[in-house]
Amino acid sequence: MLSTMNFCQSYTQKEYKALARDARIKLFNLQQQCMTQKVPVIIYVDGVSGTGKGSFVNLLSEWCDVKHLKNYSFWFSFDEERLRPEAWKYWMKIPKAGEFAVFIAGMYDEPMRKLAAKEITETEFNEIMHDRVEFERTLAQSGYVIVKLWFHITADEHKKRMKARKKLNNKGEIGFSTYDEQSNENFENLNSVVGKMLPLTDKHFAPWYIIDAYDEKFRNIKAVEAISKCIENALDVKKTVVEEFPSMPDxxxxxxxxxxxxxVDLSLSVPKDEYEKELEKLQKDIYKLTYKAYELGISSTIVFEGYDASGKGGAIRRLTQSIDSRITQVIPISAPGSEEAAHHYLWRFWRHVPRAGFVTIYDRSWYGRVLVERVEGFASQWECKRAFSEINAFENELINKKNILIKFWLHISLDEQLRRFKEREAIEWKRHKITEEDWRNREKADQYKIAANEMFLRTNTVQAPWFIIPGENKLYARLEILRTYKRVLEERIKEIKKGKKK
Amino acid sequence: MLSTMNFCQSYTQKEYKALARDARIKLFNLQQQCMTQKVPVIIYVDGVSGTGKGSFVNLLSEWCDVKHLKNYSFWFSFDEERLRPEAWKYWMKIPKAGEFAVFIAGMYDEPMRKLAAKEITETEFNEIMHDRVEFERTLAQSGYVIVKLWFHITADEHKKRMKARKKLNNKGEIGFSTYDEQSNENFENLNSVVGKMLPLTDKHFAPWYIIDAYDEKFRNIKAVEAISKCIENALDVKKTVVEEFPSMPDxxxxxxxxxxxxxVDLSLSVPKDEYEKELEKLQKDIYKLTYKAYELGISSTIVFEGYDASGKGGAIRRLTQSIDSRITQVIPISAPGSEEAAHHYLWRFWRHVPRAGFVTIYDRSWYGRVLVERVEGFASQWECKRAFSEINAFENELINKKNILIKFWLHISLDEQLRRFKEREAIEWKRHKITEEDWRNREKADQYKIAANEMFLRTNTVQAPWFIIPGENKLYARLEILRTYKRVLEERIKEIKKGKKK
Incomplete structure (x- = not known):
């Protein structure tokens, strides 16, 4: 019904000139304020073909301080993106604190196009919309401002514009994509998909603004005003407590x-000679299996967590020895750098998500959010509490129905930890590994245990289980880790091959 | 991995006696506080068969003030429920302010069972989980405490208990359902579904608590403590601002x-004689069509909104004349009664959601949340802002892939409204229809218009569109409403018949 209505307002050149001046100054000032107050802003510029998304984005770049604004369009598709879980490309483009990012026909365009062309079912479409909303929620909750603009024109106007475009296309002056063709031929169909997308993704933390895009001048003013108003509102409430009902005890x-x-049975151990024999065999097997996984495009993400001195480093070394280093990388996680700290906390983990077939090993990980950050109070209670579902959502995207994600917790007793600390202090080349912080953490061992135990229960999923490895005997732990990875690799490779045969 | 771990803690009778006394007093006192502070609490008691859900719920009833606690189990299924959208049965059971509701193996049991039996796909399962989470979110955001308990036993223990149950079943002493049979035969499969469900639905606003259910005494104490702690936390933060990032301008x-x-083109009108002729024809057609819809189980929900004196009453009368009154009801919405006000605001609309094939006409509706409640400030800004997506979610459930939902806005000019107000005041039997409130609303016409315009854009969905009816000429409006309903009925009946043939 709305689509048949005639929203065709316009400004005269004179009106526009006056309004544009004010709108431009206001936007520019707000951008400065965002920089000072370190508020990141994402602006979606969306709408069917021919609504002037491109020319509006050019205007935005002109009116803003472009040093702190980045434009992203999504009609280029790079290997680096295609070889990773879909959400990776969006995460890599989120702005850091104080910056603007403009997503042109971004997150919603492709699934809408696919639904209109019946390449996906409505249930699949709904699931994608749901994931998008959760992406926006997690950003909004940590202070991102998200402005979603939908440029609206009527069916008649769209037809007219497509005709004009086609003419220019025939002259070779502009491109005319298959999508343009489709939406031209079946505007009603496309419009009905828009009518599904908008209500599914219109949320108070990331609302849509429908902009009358008939007249370029009118559209520019209204769109800029909407952006300014959203930013203004967000700056106003910056100090408000951001809190949902925390009925979640500690x-x-x-x-x-x-x-x-x-x-955990900490008595498990293995004799040295057995260890060496089995180690060699396991490493050879894993070498072959990781290559098979590489060929099949199955990536592996392997997480190591555990108390200080639990043997993570040694175990990781035995693992990297088993995999071609051209397809592996180890990411050590400590306090975030300044660029990392300026983004959403998951951003720095998304960065290193492996390409299809590759292996990334995280020496400590995003679980810091619910371990050290929780115990030390680096993150607020509310941040820690919602982190569990954020992490589950992140891992779900990472696995992407195919990839391997294994989470190891290397466990040792506090007595053994003390022994290792003292040993390290006694050996010159190991002394650097033990710091004041390690001793401080040790004092909080009870709290770490409580945090870890909750973490296991809330993040142990079928697709990404926790493996708790008894680490009192280092040799046993290393073998157990390799055995586990080998088993998971074998199973996944079998599944994927079976799926392919079908 | 967790499922193979041996969580089998227990209390001695002596320990239990002391702990039980404290736990019981604490819970009872907290229930009293909930009543005083009008906090509603929902407790889920979940777990696979044989974990003691039933005996725990009996204990809860014993320890609490049962006058303010209601138990709901979901293995009975009533016509009244089956004939309505699935969510209806949950909405009808939410407690009112200050009361406890216990859901025994409720919202999650059926979809898990269906997935384990491969009756639904994983994508379908995910969609159901998503809907459940949104249900919990909307309740939690408006102050409901939701405690979700998952009773955990190991695979071995489960096997043992099922064996014992089967024995008793063979003696005819207890029932043993198909579900018990299935989970007995394929516990691993069921457990993997549990491992999918838990991370998908474990949210900070409605977290799961996994309870070691090996020993009855241990289970009772831990479960009651978890409930108490959740309630305590919620009472503590009752005064905290519940606010997400409101980057949504007004x-x-x-x-x-x-x-x-x-x-809206308010000049449209129709001559009296034409009106009467078409009216008769339309009414006859609708009578037949609504009966066809009745036979096909397609319900209709028809919403009327519009300014005071816009002719809603008259239009509704022409509509009810067209439908057998045995399958129709009209629900007039004004200020909520005390029982209604004690529930979530959507509850009173859920109550009257029509059964399959029936017709419910709402004279004003849930849109009051974003109209009168917004303009008059009866609801907070934050409540109004999140209402749009709550309403879209509600309507989506209501339609249930099949039913009709039509939303009419009857529109008149302010001049015409004034004329009608005066006319009403002049006619004795119409005088009661015009009150001080109508005049007050009229003064705020600008704000109502702003609210209505935003409402149209945010809630006009493909499945439940808004029809804006020019109401300056009452006769024209009535015909247009009947024509619209007739057209929608015809289309839907055709679709459903076509779908059935396939």
Missing amino acids: NMEALSGISVLDQ | NMEALSGISVLDQ
């Missing part, structure tokens, strides 16, 4: 009576 | 430059 271990770590 | 009409109401 100590799940005490509440549920379940302590995963208390169940 | 006046969408000004921002987008789109005013739906300014586009």
Whole structure:
């Protein structure tokens, strides 16, 4: 019904000139304020073909300080993107604190096009919309301003513009994509997909603004005003507590009576000679299997967590020895650098998500959010509490129905930790590994245990399980880790091959 | 991996006695506080068969004030429920302010069972999980405490218990459902579905608590403590501002430059004799069509909104004349009654959602949330802003892939409204229809228009569109409404018949 309505307002040149001046100054000033207050802003410029998205984005670049504004269009598709989970390309483009990012026909364009062409089902479409909304929610909750503009023109106007475009296309002056062709031929169909997308993704934390795009001048003013108003609002409430109902108590271990770590059998060990024999065999097997996975495009993400001195480094070394280093990288995680700290906390982990077939090993990981950041109070209670579902969502995207994600917790007793600390202090070339911080962490061992136990229960998923490895005997732990990875590789390769045969 | 761990803690009878006394007093006192502070609490008691859900719920009833606690199990299925959208049965069971509701193996049981039995696909399962989470979010955001308990036992223990149950079943002492049978035979499969469900639905506003359910005494204490702790936390933060990032400016009409109401052609009218002829024909057609819809189980929900004196009553009368009154009801919406006000605001609309094949006509509706409640400030800004997506979600459930939902806005000019107000005041039997409130609303006409224009843009969906009816000429409006309903009925009946043939 709305699509048949005639929204065709316009400004005269004179009106425009006066309004444009004010709108431009206002926007520019707000951008400066965002920079000072370190507020990141994402602007979506969306609409069917022919609504002037491109020319509006050019105007934005002219009116803003372009040093702090980046434009992203999504009609280029790079290997680097195609070889990673879909959400990667969006995460890589989120602005850092104080910057603007403009997404031109971005996150919604492709799934809408696919639904209109019946390449995906409505249930699949709904699932994608849901993922997009969760992406926006996680950003909005951590202070990102998201302005979503939908440029609207009527069916008649669209027809007229497509005709004109086609003419120019025939002269070779502009491109006319298959998509343009489709939406031209079946505007009603496309419009009905728009009518599905908008209500599914219109949320108070990332609302759509429908802009009358009939007249270029009118559209420019209204769109800039909408952006300014959204930013203004966000700056106003910056100091408000951002809090949902935190009916989530702190100590799940005490509440549920379940302590995963208390169940670990730390007596397990293996003799040196057996170790060496099995190690060699496992490493050879893994070398071959990771190459098979490479050929099949199955990536592996392997996470190592555990107390200080639990043997993560040594275990990781045995693992990297087993994989061609051209397809592996180890990412050590400590306090974030300044660029990392200026982004959403998941951004720095998204950066290193492996390409199809590759292996990334994280020495500590995003679980820091619910371990060290929780215990030390680096993140607020509310941030830690919502982190569990953010992490589950992140891992779900990472796995992408195919990839491997394994999470190892290397476990040792506090006595063994003390022994290792002292040993390290005694050996010159190991002394640097032990710092004041390690001793401080040790004092908070109880809190770390509570945090870890809750983490296991809330993030142990079927697709990305936790493996708790008894680490008292280093040799046993290393073998167990390699055995686990080998088993998971074999199973996944089998599944994928089976799926391909069908 | 977790499922193979041995969580089998227990209490001695002596320990239990002391702990139970404290836990019971604490829970009882918290229930009293919930009543005083009008906090509604929903407790899910979930877990695979044989974990003692039933005996725990009996304990809860014993320890609480049962006058303010209601238990709901979901293995009964009533016509009244089956004939309505699925969410209806959950909405009807939400507690009112200050009360407890216990859902025993409720919202998650059926979809898990279906996925384990491969009756639904994983994508379908994900969509259901998503809907459940949104249900919980909308309740939590308006102050409901949701405690989700998952009773955990190991595979071995489960096997043992199922064996014992089967024995008792063979003796005819207890029932043993197909579900028990399935989960008995393929516990690993069921457990992997649990491992999918938990991370998808574990949210900070409605977290799961996994309870070691090996020992009855241990389970009881831990489960009651978890409930108490969640309630305590919620009572603590009751005064905290519940706010997400409100980057959503107020006046969408000004921002987008789109005013739906300014586009309405109020000059349309129809002569009396033509009106009568067409009216009779339309009414006859609708009578037949609504019966066809009844036979096909397609329900109709018809919403009327519009300014005071826009002719809603008269139009509704022409509509009810066209439908057998045994399958129709008209629900007039004014200020909520005390029971309604004690529930989530959508509850009173869910109550009257029609059964399959029936017709419910709402004279004003849930849109009051974003109209009168917004303009008069009865709802907070934050409540109004998130209402749009709550309403879209509600309507989506209501339609249920099949039903009809039509939203009429009857539009008149302010001049015409004034004329009608005066006319009403002059006629004795119409005088009661015009009150001080109508005059007050009239003064705020500008604000109502802004609110309505935003409402159209944010809630006009493909499945549930808005029809803006020019109402200056009452006869024209009535015909247009009947024509619209007739057309929608015809289309939907055709679609459903076509779908059935396939």
